[in-house]
Amino acid sequence: MAHKETWYCNTCGGLDVRHDAVARYNPETSEFDNIAVLDDTWCEDCMEASSGENVGDPAFGIPGVTNECEDGELT
Ligand SMILES: [Zn+2]
Numbered sequence: 001m002a003h004k005e006t007w008y009c010n011t012c013g014g015l016d017v018r019h020d021a022v023a024r025y026n027p028e029t030s031e032f033d034n035i036a037v038l039d040d041t042w043c044e045d046c047m048e049a050s051s052g053e054n055v056g057d058p059a060f061g062i063p064g065v066t067n068e069c070e071d072g073e074l075t
Pocket residue numbers: 009010011012013014043044045046047055056057
C-alpha cells in the first residue's frame with residue numbers, strides 16, 4: 001500500500017473508519033448528498049469485535065508510521 005495519508009485505526013490498524021455526518025436526500029438523483037462530516041469517528045472493525053464500547057482510536061495519518069499530531073491538525 002502506498003504511503004498516503006488516510007484515516008485509519010490506531011487500535012487494529014484497519015482502514016474501515018466511519019465518520020458521523022449529515023446527509024440530505026436529493027429527489028433529483030434519488031441519493032443522499034453528504035452535507036457535512038462531523039467530528040465523531042469510530043472504527044467499524046473494532047465496533048464489530050467488541051460490545052460497542054471500544055470503537056478503536058481513529059487518526060489521520062500514514063498507517064504504520066508514528067504521527068506527531070492527531071486528527072490531521074498541524075501544531
Ligand atoms: Zn480498529
